[in-house]
Structures are given as structure tokens and as C-alpha cells.
Amino acid sequence: MIDAVIFDKDGTLFDFRRTWGVWSARLLADLAGGDAARAMDLGRAIGFDPLRQTFAPDSPVIADTAETVARYLLPRLPGADLAGLVAQMNALAERVEPAEVVPLAPLLAGLRGRGLRLGLVTNDAEAPARAHLAAAGVTGMFDFVAGFDSGHGAKPDPAPLLAFARAQAVAPARVVMVGDSLHDLYAGRAAGMRTVAVLTGIAGAEDLAPHADTVLPDIGALAGWIDRLAPLPA
Known part of the structure; x- marks a missing residue:
């Protein structure tokens, strides 16, 4: 059958949580330049709490593509471009240690x-x-x-x-x-x-x-x- x-x-x-919680927290920290308040603001855009490393049920990180996640972040990243952000996300993803x-x-x-x-x-x-x-x-x-x-x-x-x-x-x-x-x-x-x-x-x-x-x-x-x-x- x-x-x-x-x-x-x-x-x-x-x-998911053990693998992508770490990735998401690292990505937001990098994008925020180490500014915790800015990282929290970026996290709200993608349904992720970087302090607790928890995801909202509707977070685009859960099932959508990197490009979709990047589009949620771009309005909060003046001067960033979609292709560059996706490339940064994918490069970081390749270094994730999957659980x-x-x-x-x-x-x-x-x-x-x-x-x-x-x-x-x-x-x-x-x-x-x-x-x-x-x-x-x-x-x-x-x-x-x-x-x-x-x-x-x-x-x-x-x-x-x-x-x-x-x-x-x-x-x-x-x-x-x-x-x-x-x-x-x-x-x-x-x-x-x-x-x-x-x-x-x-x-x-x-x-x-x-x-x-x-x-x-x-x-x-x-x-x-x-x-x-x-x-x-x-």
C-alpha cells in the first residue's frame, strides 16, 4: 500500500524548538547589533521571543520560507534588501546544529x-x-x-x-x-x-x-x- x-x-x-530557537535568537541578535530592545521588536515581527526562545503558534518561522520570514523583518530594517537578508539567513541556517x-x-x-x-x-x-x-x-x-x-x-x-x-x-x-x-x-x-x-x-x-x-x-x-x-x- x-x-x-x-x-x-x-x-x-x-x-523545532531546540533547533530553530537558537537560530532565531542568533539571527535577531545579529540584525539588532546586540541591542536587546531592538531584537525584541524584530522578534515581534516574526512571532518569536528571543529571551525565552519561544514561538507564537502563527510564527512564519514555523512553516514558511526564508524569503517570507525576511519580508516580515524588512520593514524594521531600514536599508536592508530582501536578497541580502535571505542570504544572511540561509548562511546562518547552514551552521545550525540540528537536534x-x-x-x-x-x-x-x-x-x-x-x-x-x-x-x-x-x-x-x-x-x-x-x-x-x-x-x-x-x-x-x-x-x-x-x-x-x-x-x-x-x-x-x-x-x-x-x-x-x-x-x-x-x-x-x-x-x-x-x-x-x-x-x-x-x-x-x-x-x-x-x-x-x-x-x-x-x-x-x-x-x-x-x-x-x-x-x-x-x-x-x-x-x-x-x-x-x-x-x-x-
Whole structure:
């Protein structure tokens, strides 16, 4: 029943708060030139408290692209330009130390051992995404990696998910989209795929459940769910 799995990255493979709280605080400190009050003002623009390193539920950092986040910040940064700000954000993102939700290498190896093709579709840029996979030692586990700048569009548009299906020659109905945000689930449903929500991002089960085939605590429970859909031969 399932031939392939597409993962979101942040909040799905990597714990969102532990990974991106540090990044957001560092970015705002850099942009504010060390001025704590200015950093707080910039944080309000993107739904982030740099002192407590907490995100508002509607923060664009959670699921939107770096370009979208930059557009929220630009009105508070006189003289800054969009391309330069996005480049600064992506350069800082490449140096982030991603916090794995669960040990990724054995989990992904187990899925590949079931004959599944694996993809990563993130609204982060592709270069930071690949850097994070490399840091976790799992780049080779993925058959397809796409960021918002890879030429396929960005979630909730289903286009990057469908690009994966075409590249792997699998029917969308036999693909599972796994993510922690409504962007992930909307994209998966629009692509005609099964959708699995995980609770390692910011959104809660009550928001995700109406748009998912199941809600799991984290991706560590994914293999068991797949096995219950299509039991392995005895």
C-alpha cells in the first residue's frame, strides 16, 4: 500500500524548538547589533521571543520560507534588501546544529529496509537542508531532497511533493507525507497522498488531526503505523 515516504525537515526530522530557537535568537541578535530592545521588536515581527526562545503558534518561522520570514523583518530594517537578508539567513541556517527528534540513521535504514523510497521536502532552502542531513549522517538515505528554492515551489503547494513522485516513478496515492505543520498536511492532501502528523513541532494534535490520516507523537512511531497498513510477509 505504501511505496514511499516524504518527510518535512524542521519539526519532523529535527526538533523545532531546540533547533530553530537558537537560530532565531542568533539571527535577531545579529540584525539588532546586540541591542536587546531592538531584537525584541524584530522578534515581534516574526512571532518569536528571543529571551525565552519561544514561538507564537502563527510564527512564519514555523512553516514558511526564508524569503517570507525576511519580508516580515524588512520593514524594521531600514536599508536592508530582501536578497541580502535571505542570504544572511540561509548562511546562518547552514551552521545550525540540528537536534534529531529520534536517532535518524536507524529509523531511516529501517524504512529503506522495507523497500520504501524516501524524500525530503522542506520550506527551508536546499543548501541548509543538505547541510543538516549531512550533520546527522543521513544524506545518503534520501532519494530526493527539495527546498523552497529547488525549482518545484513551496508547501502548501503540492508541486514539490508531486515532483518527488514523478522522480521516483511512484503513484501519489502510495506515498505518505509526514510533517508537523498544516502546510505539510495541506500539501499532502492536495497531492493525493496519505498524511501523517507528528507532534514535534509547534502545532498541537487538535489543529493537525482533521487534516491527517493519523497523528503520531514523533516519527519513531512511523514504521509501526506503516506495518499495520501493509503487514510484512511472514
